[in-house]
Amino acid sequence: MRGKTVLPAVAMTAVSMILTLAVVLMWLGTAMPWPVALVVGLGIDGGWLATLAYERRLAAQGDHNRTVTGVGWSFGLVATGVLVAHALTAETSVGAWLAVAWLPLAAKALWLVHGLWERTALTPAALGAIRGIQQEARDEAAVARARLRAEAATEETRLTAVTQAGARVARVQAKTAQTLAGAWSTLEEARDGEDTGRALTSVTTRVTPDVTPRWELPVWGPTETLPALESVPALTDAQLDALVDEIRHSQTPALSYREMSARFRAAGHSASEVRLRAAWKRVA
Template identity: 75%
Template sequence: MTVAINKKLLTVLPAVAMTVVSMVLTVIVVVMWLGESMPWGVALVVGLGLDGGWLATLAYERRLAAQGDHNNAVTGVGWGFGLVATGVLVAHAIGEESAGAWLAVSWLPLAAKALWLVHGLWERTALTPKALDSIRSIQQRARDEAAVARAQLRAVAGTEETRLVAVTQAGARVARVQAETAGELAGAWSVLEAARQGDGTARALTCVTERVTPESHPSWELPVWSPADTRALLESAGLTDAELDRIVYELINSQTPPLSYREVASRFRAAGHSASETRLRASWRRVTTPAVEA
Protein backbone atom coordinates (compact mmCIF):
# COMPACT_ATOMS: atom_id res chain seq x y z
CA MET A 1 0.00 0.00 0.00
CA THR A 2 2.79 2.43 0.93
CA VAL A 3 4.58 1.73 -2.35
CA ALA A 4 1.40 2.40 -4.34
CA ILE A 5 0.83 5.70 -2.47
CA ASN A 6 4.41 6.77 -3.11
CA LYS A 7 4.06 6.01 -6.82
CA LYS A 8 0.83 8.00 -6.98
CA LEU A 9 2.47 10.98 -5.26
CA LEU A 10 5.39 10.85 -7.66
CA THR A 11 3.05 10.98 -10.63
CA VAL A 12 0.87 13.78 -9.27
CA LEU A 13 3.67 16.02 -7.96
CA PRO A 14 4.62 17.50 -11.38
CA ALA A 15 1.01 18.52 -12.03
CA VAL A 16 0.64 20.02 -8.53
CA ALA A 17 3.91 21.94 -8.81
CA MET A 18 3.01 23.28 -12.25
CA THR A 19 -0.43 24.33 -10.95
CA VAL A 20 1.02 26.21 -7.97
CA VAL A 21 3.57 28.02 -10.13
CA SER A 22 0.90 28.89 -12.70
CA MET A 23 -1.49 30.26 -10.05
CA VAL A 24 1.18 32.36 -8.34
CA LEU A 25 2.39 33.72 -11.67
CA THR A 26 -1.16 34.55 -12.74
CA VAL A 27 -1.89 36.46 -9.50
CA ILE A 28 1.37 38.40 -9.73
CA VAL A 29 0.82 39.36 -13.36
CA VAL A 30 -2.79 40.45 -12.73
CA VAL A 31 -1.74 42.59 -9.76
CA MET A 32 1.14 44.14 -11.72
CA TRP A 33 -0.97 44.76 -14.80
CA LEU A 34 -4.18 45.99 -13.19
CA GLY A 35 -2.55 47.60 -10.15
CA GLU A 36 -1.75 50.70 -12.19
CA SER A 37 -5.40 51.41 -12.97
CA MET A 38 -7.11 50.14 -9.79
CA PRO A 39 -6.25 49.45 -6.18
CA TRP A 40 -3.94 46.51 -5.82
CA GLY A 41 -6.43 44.80 -3.50
CA VAL A 42 -9.02 44.72 -6.27
CA ALA A 43 -6.41 43.43 -8.69
CA LEU A 44 -5.48 40.73 -6.17
CA VAL A 45 -9.12 39.67 -5.89
CA VAL A 46 -9.35 39.45 -9.68
CA GLY A 47 -6.23 37.29 -9.86
CA LEU A 48 -7.36 35.03 -7.04
CA GLY A 49 -10.80 34.74 -8.61
CA LEU A 50 -9.29 33.63 -11.89
CA ASP A 51 -7.12 31.07 -10.14
CA GLY A 52 -9.99 30.03 -7.87
CA GLY A 53 -12.27 29.31 -10.81
CA TRP A 54 -9.54 27.30 -12.51
CA LEU A 55 -8.83 25.39 -9.27
CA ALA A 56 -12.53 24.76 -8.56
CA THR A 57 -13.17 23.23 -11.97
CA LEU A 58 -10.02 21.15 -11.58
CA ALA A 59 -11.19 19.84 -8.19
CA TYR A 60 -14.64 18.96 -9.53
CA GLU A 61 -13.13 17.25 -12.56
CA ARG A 62 -10.83 15.23 -10.29
CA ARG A 63 -13.80 14.12 -8.16
CA LEU A 64 -15.68 12.95 -11.24
CA ALA A 65 -12.59 11.06 -12.38
CA ALA A 66 -12.32 9.36 -8.97
CA GLN A 67 -15.92 8.18 -9.41
CA GLY A 68 -15.15 6.86 -12.87
CA ASP A 69 -17.26 9.59 -14.47
CA HIS A 70 -16.61 12.40 -16.92
CA ASN A 71 -18.39 15.64 -17.80
CA ASN A 72 -17.56 17.54 -20.96
CA ALA A 73 -18.97 20.81 -19.62
CA VAL A 74 -16.71 20.76 -16.58
CA THR A 75 -13.74 19.89 -18.73
CA GLY A 76 -14.58 22.72 -21.14
CA VAL A 77 -14.89 25.25 -18.31
CA GLY A 78 -11.55 24.13 -16.89
CA TRP A 79 -9.82 24.56 -20.25
CA GLY A 80 -11.59 27.94 -20.59
CA PHE A 81 -10.08 29.22 -17.32
CA GLY A 82 -6.70 27.94 -18.47
CA LEU A 83 -7.01 29.79 -21.78
CA VAL A 84 -8.09 33.01 -20.01
CA ALA A 85 -5.12 32.81 -17.65
CA THR A 86 -2.80 32.19 -20.58
CA GLY A 87 -4.38 35.11 -22.47
CA VAL A 88 -3.81 37.42 -19.51
CA LEU A 89 -0.15 36.42 -19.35
CA VAL A 90 0.30 36.89 -23.11
CA ALA A 91 -1.43 40.30 -23.08
CA HIS A 92 0.74 41.46 -20.22
CA ALA A 93 3.89 40.18 -21.95
CA ILE A 94 3.10 42.08 -25.14
CA GLY A 95 2.92 45.39 -23.26
CA GLU A 96 6.21 44.89 -21.45
CA GLU A 97 9.63 45.94 -22.68
CA SER A 98 11.07 42.42 -22.19
CA ALA A 99 8.18 40.67 -23.92
CA GLY A 100 10.18 37.56 -24.73
CA ALA A 101 10.84 36.69 -21.10
CA TRP A 102 7.18 37.07 -20.14
CA LEU A 103 6.00 35.13 -23.17
CA ALA A 104 8.35 32.33 -22.19
CA VAL A 105 6.31 31.69 -19.02
CA SER A 106 2.86 32.48 -20.39
CA TRP A 107 2.24 28.83 -21.31
CA LEU A 108 2.33 27.63 -17.67
CA PRO A 109 -1.50 27.52 -17.15
CA LEU A 110 -2.00 25.36 -20.22
CA ALA A 111 0.97 23.20 -19.22
CA ALA A 112 -0.55 22.62 -15.77
CA LYS A 113 -3.87 21.64 -17.35
CA ALA A 114 -2.10 19.24 -19.73
CA LEU A 115 -0.22 17.61 -16.84
CA TRP A 116 -3.50 17.00 -15.01
CA LEU A 117 -4.85 15.40 -18.18
CA VAL A 118 -1.84 13.09 -18.37
CA HIS A 119 -2.20 12.22 -14.69
CA GLY A 120 -5.85 11.33 -15.24
CA LEU A 121 -4.89 9.00 -18.08
CA TRP A 122 -2.29 7.38 -15.83
CA GLU A 123 -4.88 6.81 -13.11
CA ARG A 124 -7.35 5.22 -15.54
CA THR A 125 -4.71 2.78 -16.76
CA ALA A 126 -2.95 2.10 -13.45
CA LEU A 127 -2.84 -1.52 -12.28
CA THR A 128 -2.15 -3.14 -8.95
CA PRO A 129 1.22 -4.82 -8.35
CA LYS A 130 -0.47 -8.22 -8.39
CA ALA A 131 -2.01 -7.55 -11.79
CA LEU A 132 1.32 -6.29 -13.11
CA ASP A 133 3.05 -9.44 -11.85
CA SER A 134 0.41 -11.58 -13.58
CA ILE A 135 0.88 -9.68 -16.82
CA ARG A 136 4.65 -10.04 -16.60
CA SER A 137 4.27 -13.77 -15.94
CA ILE A 138 1.96 -14.19 -18.93
CA GLN A 139 4.31 -12.24 -21.18
CA GLN A 140 7.31 -14.23 -19.97
CA ARG A 141 5.48 -17.51 -20.52
CA ALA A 142 4.49 -16.41 -24.02
CA ARG A 143 8.11 -15.46 -24.79
CA ASP A 144 9.32 -18.82 -23.48
CA GLU A 145 6.79 -20.75 -25.56
CA ALA A 146 7.67 -18.73 -28.65
CA ALA A 147 11.39 -19.40 -28.10
CA VAL A 148 10.77 -23.13 -27.65
CA ALA A 149 8.60 -23.21 -30.79
CA ARG A 150 11.29 -21.42 -32.78
CA ALA A 151 13.91 -23.87 -31.52
CA GLN A 152 11.71 -26.84 -32.47
CA LEU A 153 11.09 -25.45 -35.94
CA ARG A 154 14.79 -24.82 -36.46
CA ALA A 155 15.64 -28.34 -35.26
CA VAL A 156 13.04 -29.92 -37.56
CA ALA A 157 14.25 -27.79 -40.46
CA GLY A 158 17.86 -28.79 -39.78
CA THR A 159 16.94 -32.48 -39.58
CA GLU A 160 14.94 -32.29 -42.80
CA GLU A 161 17.79 -30.49 -44.52
CA THR A 162 20.24 -33.18 -43.39
CA ARG A 163 17.89 -35.92 -44.60
CA LEU A 164 17.43 -34.28 -47.98
CA VAL A 165 21.18 -33.84 -48.38
CA ALA A 166 21.75 -37.52 -47.51
CA VAL A 167 19.03 -38.66 -49.94
CA THR A 168 20.43 -36.44 -52.67
CA GLN A 169 23.94 -37.75 -52.15
CA ALA A 170 22.72 -41.36 -52.13
CA GLY A 171 20.76 -40.75 -55.32
CA ALA A 172 23.81 -39.20 -56.92
CA ARG A 173 25.91 -42.24 -55.95
CA VAL A 174 23.29 -44.63 -57.36
CA ALA A 175 23.09 -42.65 -60.59
CA ARG A 176 26.88 -42.63 -60.85
CA VAL A 177 27.08 -46.40 -60.33
CA GLN A 178 24.32 -46.98 -62.86
CA ALA A 179 26.09 -44.80 -65.38
CA GLU A 180 29.36 -46.66 -64.83
CA THR A 181 27.62 -50.04 -65.10
CA ALA A 182 25.83 -48.96 -68.26
CA GLY A 183 29.14 -47.87 -69.73
CA GLU A 184 30.75 -51.21 -68.88
CA LEU A 185 27.80 -53.14 -70.34
CA ALA A 186 27.90 -51.04 -73.48
CA GLY A 187 31.61 -51.76 -73.84
CA ALA A 188 31.09 -55.50 -73.34
CA TRP A 189 28.22 -55.49 -75.84
CA SER A 190 30.41 -53.70 -78.35
CA VAL A 191 33.06 -56.38 -77.94
CA LEU A 192 30.46 -59.11 -78.48
CA GLU A 193 29.07 -57.34 -81.53
CA ALA A 194 32.55 -56.96 -82.99
CA ALA A 195 33.22 -60.66 -82.37
CA ARG A 196 29.90 -61.63 -83.97
CA GLN A 197 30.54 -59.64 -87.11
CA GLY A 198 34.16 -60.75 -87.45
CA ASP A 199 35.21 -63.14 -90.25
CA GLY A 200 36.95 -65.47 -87.83
CA THR A 201 33.71 -66.15 -85.95
CA ALA A 202 31.90 -67.54 -88.98
CA ARG A 203 34.88 -69.72 -89.93
CA ALA A 204 35.17 -71.06 -86.39
CA LEU A 205 31.49 -71.96 -86.27
CA THR A 206 31.72 -73.58 -89.70
CA CYS A 207 34.63 -75.72 -88.54
CA VAL A 208 32.64 -76.93 -85.57
CA THR A 209 29.42 -77.71 -87.49
CA GLU A 210 30.94 -78.81 -90.79
CA ARG A 211 30.73 -82.53 -90.00
CA VAL A 212 27.07 -82.29 -89.07
CA THR A 213 25.84 -79.90 -91.76
CA PRO A 214 28.54 -79.57 -94.45
CA GLU A 215 26.62 -77.00 -96.49
CA SER A 216 25.70 -74.72 -93.60
CA HIS A 217 27.33 -71.41 -92.83
CA PRO A 218 26.14 -70.63 -89.32
CA SER A 219 26.10 -67.17 -87.88
CA TRP A 220 26.09 -66.04 -84.28
CA GLU A 221 23.18 -63.84 -83.30
CA LEU A 222 23.35 -61.88 -80.06
CA PRO A 223 20.46 -62.60 -77.70
CA VAL A 224 17.84 -59.93 -77.20
CA TRP A 225 16.48 -59.94 -73.69
CA SER A 226 13.14 -58.60 -72.60
CA PRO A 227 11.30 -58.54 -69.25
CA ALA A 228 9.09 -61.42 -70.44
CA ASP A 229 12.12 -63.54 -71.30
CA THR A 230 13.69 -62.81 -67.94
CA ARG A 231 10.50 -63.69 -66.09
CA ALA A 232 10.11 -66.93 -68.03
CA LEU A 233 13.69 -67.89 -67.31
CA LEU A 234 13.26 -67.18 -63.63
CA GLU A 235 10.03 -69.18 -63.49
CA SER A 236 11.60 -72.17 -65.27
CA ALA A 237 14.82 -72.15 -63.27
CA GLY A 238 15.55 -75.23 -61.21
CA LEU A 239 13.50 -77.83 -63.19
CA THR A 240 13.62 -81.31 -61.76
CA ASP A 241 14.43 -84.33 -63.95
CA ALA A 242 10.78 -85.41 -63.94
CA GLU A 243 9.60 -81.98 -65.03
CA LEU A 244 12.32 -81.83 -67.66
CA ASP A 245 11.37 -85.29 -68.99
CA ARG A 246 7.71 -84.28 -69.16
CA ILE A 247 8.49 -81.14 -71.15
CA VAL A 248 10.80 -83.01 -73.52
CA TYR A 249 8.20 -85.77 -74.01
CA GLU A 250 5.51 -83.23 -74.84
CA LEU A 251 7.79 -81.49 -77.32
CA ILE A 252 8.80 -84.75 -79.03
CA ASN A 253 5.22 -85.89 -79.47
CA SER A 254 3.86 -82.47 -80.37
CA GLN A 255 3.83 -83.52 -84.03
CA THR A 256 4.26 -86.55 -86.26
CA PRO A 257 6.88 -87.75 -87.02
CA PRO A 258 8.57 -87.05 -83.63
CA LEU A 259 10.97 -84.16 -83.48
CA SER A 260 14.71 -84.59 -83.52
CA TYR A 261 16.89 -83.56 -80.61
CA ARG A 262 17.91 -80.27 -82.22
CA GLU A 263 14.30 -79.36 -82.92
CA VAL A 264 13.35 -80.28 -79.35
CA ALA A 265 16.21 -78.19 -77.96
CA SER A 266 15.28 -75.25 -80.17
CA ARG A 267 11.62 -75.34 -79.14
CA PHE A 268 12.61 -75.91 -75.49
CA ARG A 269 14.66 -72.70 -75.53
CA ALA A 270 12.02 -70.82 -77.49
CA ALA A 271 9.40 -71.74 -74.89
CA GLY A 272 11.48 -69.94 -72.26
CA HIS A 273 12.71 -73.02 -70.40
CA SER A 274 16.23 -73.23 -69.06
CA ALA A 275 18.43 -76.29 -68.63
CA SER A 276 22.01 -77.17 -69.38
CA GLU A 277 22.86 -78.93 -72.61
CA THR A 278 23.97 -82.02 -70.70
CA ARG A 279 20.72 -82.33 -68.74
CA LEU A 280 18.58 -81.67 -71.81
CA ARG A 281 20.37 -84.33 -73.88
CA ALA A 282 20.17 -86.83 -71.01
CA SER A 283 16.44 -86.19 -70.69
CA TRP A 284 15.96 -86.68 -74.44
CA ARG A 285 17.75 -89.99 -74.20
CA ARG A 286 15.62 -91.10 -71.25
CA VAL A 287 12.44 -90.23 -73.09
CA THR A 288 13.42 -91.73 -76.48
CA THR A 289 15.34 -94.83 -75.37
CA PRO A 290 12.26 -96.98 -74.59
CA ALA A 291 10.80 -96.15 -77.97
CA VAL A 292 14.05 -97.14 -79.71
CA GLU A 293 14.24 -100.45 -77.81
CA ALA A 294 10.64 -101.20 -78.66
Protein backbone atom coordinates in the same frame (compact mmCIF):
# COMPACT_ATOMS: atom_id res chain seq x y z
CA MET B 1 4.06 5.27 -11.18
CA ARG B 2 1.23 7.64 -10.20
CA GLY B 3 3.70 10.34 -9.16
CA LYS B 4 5.18 10.48 -12.66
CA THR B 5 2.05 12.24 -13.92
CA VAL B 6 0.59 13.95 -10.83
CA LEU B 7 3.79 15.65 -9.62
CA PRO B 8 4.42 17.60 -12.86
CA ALA B 9 0.76 18.65 -12.94
CA VAL B 10 0.88 19.87 -9.30
CA ALA B 11 4.13 21.74 -9.89
CA MET B 12 2.85 23.39 -13.08
CA THR B 13 -0.40 24.38 -11.34
CA ALA B 14 1.44 25.95 -8.41
CA VAL B 15 3.79 27.90 -10.69
CA SER B 16 0.95 29.15 -12.90
CA MET B 17 -1.13 30.24 -9.86
CA ILE B 18 1.78 32.11 -8.32
CA LEU B 19 2.61 33.71 -11.67
CA THR B 20 -1.02 34.71 -12.26
CA LEU B 21 -1.29 36.29 -8.77
CA ALA B 22 1.98 38.17 -9.22
CA VAL B 23 1.00 39.49 -12.63
CA VAL B 24 -2.41 40.65 -11.37
CA LEU B 25 -0.74 42.51 -8.45
CA MET B 26 1.85 44.13 -10.70
CA TRP B 27 -0.55 44.92 -13.56
CA LEU B 28 -3.67 46.01 -11.67
CA GLY B 29 -1.87 47.34 -8.59
CA THR B 30 -1.09 50.57 -10.40
CA ALA B 31 -4.73 51.16 -11.36
CA MET B 32 -6.43 50.07 -8.13
CA PRO B 33 -5.51 49.47 -4.50
CA TRP B 34 -3.37 46.41 -4.11
CA PRO B 35 -5.85 44.60 -1.78
CA VAL B 36 -8.39 44.72 -4.59
CA ALA B 37 -5.83 43.41 -7.05
CA LEU B 38 -4.96 40.66 -4.54
CA VAL B 39 -8.63 39.68 -4.31
CA VAL B 40 -8.89 39.53 -8.11
CA GLY B 41 -5.80 37.35 -8.36
CA LEU B 42 -6.95 35.06 -5.58
CA GLY B 43 -10.40 34.86 -7.21
CA ILE B 44 -8.91 33.64 -10.47
CA ASP B 45 -6.63 31.15 -8.73
CA GLY B 46 -9.32 30.12 -6.27
CA GLY B 47 -11.89 29.46 -8.98
CA TRP B 48 -9.35 27.46 -10.94
CA LEU B 49 -8.32 25.46 -7.85
CA ALA B 50 -11.95 24.81 -6.84
CA THR B 51 -12.96 23.49 -10.26
CA LEU B 52 -9.79 21.38 -10.37
CA ALA B 53 -10.59 19.87 -6.97
CA TYR B 54 -14.15 19.11 -8.09
CA GLU B 55 -12.85 17.48 -11.28
CA ARG B 56 -10.45 15.32 -9.27
CA ARG B 57 -13.29 14.28 -6.94
CA LEU B 58 -15.46 13.24 -9.88
CA ALA B 59 -12.52 11.39 -11.44
CA ALA B 60 -11.95 9.48 -8.18
CA GLN B 61 -15.60 8.38 -8.34
CA GLY B 62 -15.24 7.33 -11.96
CA ASP B 63 -17.50 10.16 -13.12
CA HIS B 64 -17.11 13.13 -15.43
CA ASN B 65 -18.98 16.43 -15.78
CA ARG B 66 -18.55 18.51 -18.92
CA THR B 67 -19.83 21.68 -17.24
CA VAL B 68 -17.19 21.50 -14.50
CA THR B 69 -14.53 20.75 -17.08
CA GLY B 70 -15.64 23.72 -19.19
CA VAL B 71 -15.56 26.05 -16.16
CA GLY B 72 -12.06 24.83 -15.29
CA TRP B 73 -10.81 25.49 -18.82
CA SER B 74 -12.51 28.92 -18.67
CA PHE B 75 -10.48 29.86 -15.57
CA GLY B 76 -7.37 28.63 -17.33
CA LEU B 77 -8.15 30.76 -20.37
CA VAL B 78 -8.79 33.77 -18.13
CA ALA B 79 -5.44 33.31 -16.40
CA THR B 80 -3.71 32.90 -19.75
CA GLY B 81 -5.50 35.98 -21.09
CA VAL B 82 -4.30 38.01 -18.09
CA LEU B 83 -0.71 36.91 -18.67
CA VAL B 84 -0.88 37.64 -22.39
CA ALA B 85 -2.44 41.07 -21.83
CA HIS B 86 0.22 41.93 -19.27
CA ALA B 87 2.96 40.80 -21.63
CA LEU B 88 1.59 42.92 -24.48
CA THR B 89 1.31 46.04 -22.30
CA ALA B 90 4.64 45.58 -20.59
CA GLU B 91 7.31 48.07 -21.52
CA THR B 92 10.19 45.62 -21.15
CA SER B 93 10.70 41.85 -21.46
CA VAL B 94 7.65 41.33 -23.67
CA GLY B 95 9.04 38.08 -25.09
CA ALA B 96 9.81 36.69 -21.65
CA TRP B 97 6.27 37.38 -20.37
CA LEU B 98 4.74 35.84 -23.49
CA ALA B 99 6.97 32.77 -23.03
CA VAL B 100 5.37 32.04 -19.63
CA ALA B 101 1.82 33.02 -20.61
CA TRP B 102 1.01 29.42 -21.63
CA LEU B 103 1.66 27.94 -18.15
CA PRO B 104 -2.05 27.88 -17.01
CA LEU B 105 -3.11 26.00 -20.14
CA ALA B 106 -0.10 23.70 -19.79
CA ALA B 107 -1.16 22.91 -16.20
CA LYS B 108 -4.69 22.04 -17.38
CA ALA B 109 -3.23 19.83 -20.12
CA LEU B 110 -1.06 17.99 -17.58
CA TRP B 111 -4.11 17.31 -15.40
CA LEU B 112 -5.88 15.99 -18.51
CA VAL B 113 -2.96 13.64 -19.17
CA HIS B 114 -3.01 12.50 -15.55
CA GLY B 115 -6.75 11.75 -15.80
CA LEU B 116 -6.18 9.69 -18.94
CA TRP B 117 -3.43 7.78 -17.16
CA GLU B 118 -5.72 7.04 -14.22
CA ARG B 119 -8.46 5.70 -16.53
CA THR B 120 -6.01 3.37 -18.26
CA ALA B 121 -3.83 2.39 -15.28
CA LEU B 122 -3.53 -1.32 -14.45
CA THR B 123 -2.73 -3.09 -11.21
CA PRO B 124 0.71 -4.66 -10.70
CA ALA B 125 -0.88 -8.12 -10.94
CA ALA B 126 -2.39 -7.30 -14.34
CA LEU B 127 0.89 -5.84 -15.55
CA GLY B 128 2.69 -8.96 -14.38
CA ALA B 129 0.19 -11.17 -16.21
CA ILE B 130 0.65 -9.12 -19.40
CA ARG B 131 4.42 -9.38 -19.13
CA GLY B 132 4.10 -13.13 -18.62
CA ILE B 133 1.88 -13.49 -21.69
CA GLN B 134 4.26 -11.42 -23.80
CA GLN B 135 7.24 -13.42 -22.57
CA GLU B 136 5.43 -16.69 -23.30
CA ALA B 137 4.62 -15.48 -26.82
CA ARG B 138 8.27 -14.51 -27.37
CA ASP B 139 9.41 -17.91 -26.08
CA GLU B 140 7.00 -19.76 -28.37
CA ALA B 141 8.10 -17.67 -31.34
CA ALA B 142 11.76 -18.37 -30.56
CA VAL B 143 11.10 -22.11 -30.20
CA ALA B 144 9.16 -22.12 -33.48
CA ARG B 145 12.00 -20.32 -35.27
CA ALA B 146 14.55 -22.76 -33.83
CA ARG B 147 12.39 -25.75 -34.84
CA LEU B 148 12.02 -24.42 -38.39
CA ARG B 149 15.76 -23.80 -38.67
CA ALA B 150 16.51 -27.30 -37.35
CA GLU B 151 14.01 -28.89 -39.75
CA ALA B 152 15.48 -26.90 -42.64
CA ALA B 153 19.00 -28.02 -41.72
CA THR B 154 17.84 -31.64 -41.37
CA GLU B 155 16.07 -31.53 -44.73
CA GLU B 156 19.14 -30.02 -46.34
CA THR B 157 21.32 -32.77 -44.87
CA ARG B 158 18.87 -35.44 -46.02
CA LEU B 159 18.72 -34.05 -49.54
CA THR B 160 22.51 -33.89 -49.69
CA ALA B 161 22.78 -37.51 -48.53
CA VAL B 162 20.13 -38.67 -51.02
CA THR B 163 21.84 -36.79 -53.84
CA GLN B 164 25.21 -38.29 -52.97
CA ALA B 165 23.71 -41.78 -52.69
CA GLY B 166 21.96 -41.33 -56.04
CA ALA B 167 25.23 -40.26 -57.61
CA ARG B 168 26.97 -43.35 -56.20
CA VAL B 169 24.18 -45.60 -57.48
CA ALA B 170 24.42 -44.00 -60.91
CA ARG B 171 28.18 -44.56 -60.98
CA VAL B 172 27.77 -48.19 -59.95
CA GLN B 173 25.07 -48.73 -62.56
CA ALA B 174 27.23 -47.15 -65.23
CA LYS B 175 30.18 -49.33 -64.23
CA THR B 176 27.98 -52.45 -64.16
CA ALA B 177 26.55 -51.63 -67.57
CA GLN B 178 30.06 -51.19 -68.91
CA THR B 179 31.11 -54.54 -67.44
CA LEU B 180 28.02 -56.28 -68.88
CA ALA B 181 28.68 -54.72 -72.25
CA GLY B 182 32.23 -56.10 -72.19
CA ALA B 183 30.95 -59.53 -71.13
CA TRP B 184 28.37 -59.44 -73.92
CA SER B 185 31.04 -58.62 -76.45
CA THR B 186 33.12 -61.55 -75.20
CA LEU B 187 30.13 -63.89 -75.44
CA GLU B 188 29.35 -62.72 -78.95
CA GLU B 189 32.94 -63.28 -80.03
CA ALA B 190 32.96 -66.76 -78.49
CA ARG B 191 29.63 -67.63 -80.06
CA ASP B 192 30.49 -66.37 -83.52
CA GLY B 193 34.00 -67.86 -83.52
CA GLU B 194 34.58 -70.67 -86.09
CA ASP B 195 36.62 -72.91 -83.80
CA THR B 196 34.46 -72.56 -80.66
CA GLY B 197 32.11 -75.49 -81.34
CA ARG B 198 34.92 -77.77 -82.57
CA ALA B 199 37.06 -77.02 -79.53
CA LEU B 200 34.20 -77.65 -77.08
CA THR B 201 33.24 -80.88 -78.89
CA SER B 202 36.77 -82.23 -78.71
CA VAL B 203 36.81 -81.58 -74.99
CA THR B 204 33.54 -83.45 -74.27
CA THR B 205 33.87 -86.34 -76.76
CA ARG B 206 35.55 -88.63 -74.22
CA VAL B 207 32.91 -87.83 -71.62
CA THR B 208 29.86 -88.34 -73.88
CA PRO B 209 30.86 -90.68 -76.72
CA ASP B 210 28.65 -90.91 -79.81
CA VAL B 211 26.86 -87.69 -78.78
CA THR B 212 27.45 -84.51 -80.66
CA PRO B 213 26.68 -81.70 -78.23
CA ARG B 214 25.09 -78.54 -79.44
CA TRP B 215 26.76 -75.59 -77.88
CA GLU B 216 24.65 -72.51 -77.62
CA LEU B 217 25.76 -69.64 -75.49
CA PRO B 218 23.11 -67.60 -73.65
CA VAL B 219 21.58 -64.84 -75.66
CA TRP B 220 21.31 -61.44 -74.09
CA GLY B 221 18.34 -59.70 -75.61
CA PRO B 222 14.66 -58.91 -75.20
CA THR B 223 12.67 -61.36 -73.13
CA GLU B 224 9.31 -62.85 -73.95
CA THR B 225 6.48 -62.33 -71.50
CA LEU B 226 5.09 -65.60 -70.15
CA PRO B 227 1.34 -66.01 -70.26
CA ALA B 228 -0.37 -65.38 -66.94
CA LEU B 229 -1.63 -68.36 -65.04
CA GLU B 230 -5.34 -68.84 -65.17
CA SER B 231 -6.98 -68.00 -61.87
CA VAL B 232 -8.39 -71.01 -60.05
CA PRO B 233 -11.81 -70.40 -58.50
CA ALA B 234 -11.75 -70.50 -54.72
CA LEU B 235 -13.31 -73.49 -53.01
CA THR B 236 -16.58 -73.01 -51.20
CA ASP B 237 -16.87 -73.92 -47.53
CA ALA B 238 -18.83 -77.09 -48.40
CA GLN B 239 -16.24 -78.23 -50.97
CA LEU B 240 -13.41 -77.39 -48.57
CA ASP B 241 -15.10 -79.37 -45.78
CA ALA B 242 -15.58 -82.36 -48.10
CA LEU B 243 -11.90 -82.35 -49.18
CA VAL B 244 -10.67 -82.01 -45.61
CA ASP B 245 -12.90 -84.87 -44.44
CA GLU B 246 -11.84 -87.07 -47.36
CA ILE B 247 -8.13 -86.50 -46.81
CA ARG B 248 -8.50 -86.92 -43.04
CA HIS B 249 -10.18 -90.32 -43.35
CA SER B 250 -8.02 -91.50 -46.26
CA GLN B 251 -5.98 -93.43 -43.73
CA THR B 252 -6.80 -95.30 -40.56
CA PRO B 253 -6.42 -94.01 -37.94
CA ALA B 254 -7.50 -90.55 -39.12
CA LEU B 255 -4.74 -88.10 -40.05
CA SER B 256 -3.73 -85.22 -37.82
CA TYR B 257 -4.23 -81.63 -38.92
CA ARG B 258 -0.56 -81.23 -39.88
CA GLU B 259 -0.59 -84.36 -42.08
CA MET B 260 -3.94 -83.46 -43.59
CA SER B 261 -2.69 -79.92 -44.40
CA ALA B 262 0.45 -81.26 -46.07
CA ARG B 263 -1.54 -83.72 -48.24
CA PHE B 264 -4.12 -81.02 -49.04
CA ARG B 265 -1.49 -78.69 -50.44
CA ALA B 266 0.48 -81.51 -52.10
CA ALA B 267 -2.65 -82.40 -54.05
CA GLY B 268 -2.63 -78.90 -55.59
CA HIS B 269 -5.52 -77.46 -53.63
CA SER B 270 -5.38 -73.86 -52.45
CA ALA B 271 -6.94 -72.30 -49.35
CA SER B 272 -5.81 -69.91 -46.68
CA GLU B 273 -4.60 -71.28 -43.37
CA VAL B 274 -7.53 -69.64 -41.59
CA ARG B 275 -10.16 -71.26 -43.82
CA LEU B 276 -8.38 -74.63 -43.76
CA ARG B 277 -8.23 -74.68 -39.97
CA ALA B 278 -11.87 -73.61 -39.76
CA ALA B 279 -12.85 -76.48 -42.05
CA TRP B 280 -10.82 -78.90 -39.92
CA LYS B 281 -12.67 -77.77 -36.82
CA ARG B 282 -16.02 -78.23 -38.53
CA VAL B 283 -15.39 -81.78 -39.78
CA ALA B 284 -13.38 -82.92 -36.76
